[in-house]
Amino acid sequence: MKWSRQTLAIAALSVLWGLTALWGIGQLNARRQADALLQNKYNRAFYESLQRTKNVEALLSKGLASANTEQMDTLFSDLWYNANAAQENLHQLPLSHNVVARTSKFLAQVGDYAYSLAKRNRNQPLSDKDWKTMQRLYSTAVSINRQMAIVDREARTGRFRWKEVTGGLSRRLPRQSLATAADQSFRRVDAQLQEVPVLLYDGPFSDHIQRRTPLGLTGDMITSAQAQQIARRFVDFAGTAPSGTRVASNVGGKIPAYSIEFRTGTKTADIIRVDVSKKGGHVVYYLNSRLVPRVKISDDRARLLAQNFLSSRGIKNMVPTYTLRERNILFVNFAYMQDNVIIYPDLMKVQVALDNGQILGYEALGFLMSHHQRDLPAPKLTMDQARAKVSPRLQVLSERMAVVPTTGLNEVLTYEFKTRLGGDTFLVYINALTGDEERIFKLIRLPNGTLTL
Secondary structure, X not given: OOOOHHHHHHHHHHHHHHHHHHHHHHHHHHHHHXXXXXXXXXXXXXXXXXXXXXXXXXXXXXXXXXXXXXXXXXXXXXXXXXXXXXXXXXXXXXXXXXXXXXXXXXXXXXXXXXXXXXXXXXXXXXXXXXXXXXXXXXXXXXXXXXHHHHHHHHHHOOOOOHHHHOOOOOOOOXXXXXXXXXXXXXXXXXXXXXXXXXXXXXXXXXXXXXXXXXXXXXXXXXXXXXXHHHHHHHOOOOOOOOOEEEEEEEXXXXXXXXXXXXXXXXXXXXXXXXXXXXXXXXXXXXXXXOOOOOOXXXXXXXXXXXXXXXXXXXXXXXXXXXXXXXXXXXXXXXXEEEOOEEEEEEEEXXXXXXXXXXXXXXXXXXXXXXXXXXXXXXXXXXXXHHHOOOOOOOEEEEEEEEEEXXXXXXXXXEEEEEEXXXXXXXXXXXXXXXXXXXXXXXXXXXXXXXXXX
């Protein structure tokens, strides 16, 4: 059968159209990939800027609260570094957006001012004029961060995309722009920001350097069978017996342990994992990852249940310090108390389900690494003398003694003062032997817990 010229032409055109369509689809996919890469670059730069500008705000507030000249020198250096790092990331963004442009200008001013103070005021207290200037900078930082949060929110709701920002935002984009790459990427940024309190809820000293040798491990070596018995007695099964038990693995690291698994249901996630130290049979960690669908008990009730759980397991003298509510679970941080002194390095964490009060998680790594009976020195300063070392601009709300970690493996006896400056709350630690201001932290009250900076 012979093909007519018309048929051949139609066939050739069809092939050409098909090739053109494939080429167009390829070009479209390539463009989409390029747009996604550009959006991700902008999102990453904006997220880094958000973090740095938040640090600048926190450092300025610490500078207002600090009375220690050496501490101020460190704060000025950190201010200069964070301001410049934030500005560097902002320079990667389309600066025609007025909020970004104003933020960049402000950060340049903060960096220059901090650098000048670091050079001029070395080991010298701030003058009243400088203190007022820092107060104005702090107020501006709060306002700038509020506006940056609005930009973040607009991007997450798809009100603009970064490539539209290049031309300036004179009006809001129509609703059909909601499903944009900016919306998705900024929602990821928001999720990362929401995770920060989880990392910091432990309190101001949760990230101290762990000791090279665990000081809290006592007792003889145990077998895997003994580890299973210890784990079964320790875990809160909420009245339900596990259907199966096994030694899943051996855990290495600073505290070698047996990893025990209890099966509590038919689903893959229905497993409670418990790590029991090979030396002494101490429970290092356990986690029940079940979902908590609703809240039925109060945070105060959950905090009491966490404390009762520790007492029932023979763990005494632990006092709750900081809490966080996340996914209908209350995370309670505990520190050891010796002779009415809070020992912050001896840290434990307990997770309480807010539907039925079941203990879902427990971690004692900080406690087992640091705990020992300390020979606490007699303070050389009285509480009144230490209070006099706190900046007179701060209102003291409460006070107590605490042992806090320093750089390296050292600890120091301090007076802890919870203070207020305007609407901000700070923890100030005064060395009980020298009167030096050891540390200062800003407390940020959140709906689900406390953030320390």
